[in-house]
Amino acid sequence: MRKFVTLVLIGGSLAMTACNTVRGVATDVNSAANCTENTMKGGRC
Known part of the structure; x- marks a missing residue:
């Protein structure tokens, strides 16, 4: 039982x-897209 609880806690972590990490990647991609769009419109990043 103790090993099972340990595995569940590690898996949850x-x-x-x-x-x-996925949220961070999504934020980075969104930022890059905004920068690209601003540059295409003549703006800056």
């Missing part, structure tokens, strides 16, 4: 970390 890894899943939460992955979610934060």
Whole structure:
């Protein structure tokens, strides 16, 4: 039982970390898209 709880806690921690990473990537991609759009319109990043 103790090993099972440990595995569940480790798995949950890894899943939460992955979610934060995906959100960070989405933010970076959004920022790059905004920069590209501003540059195409003659603006700056």
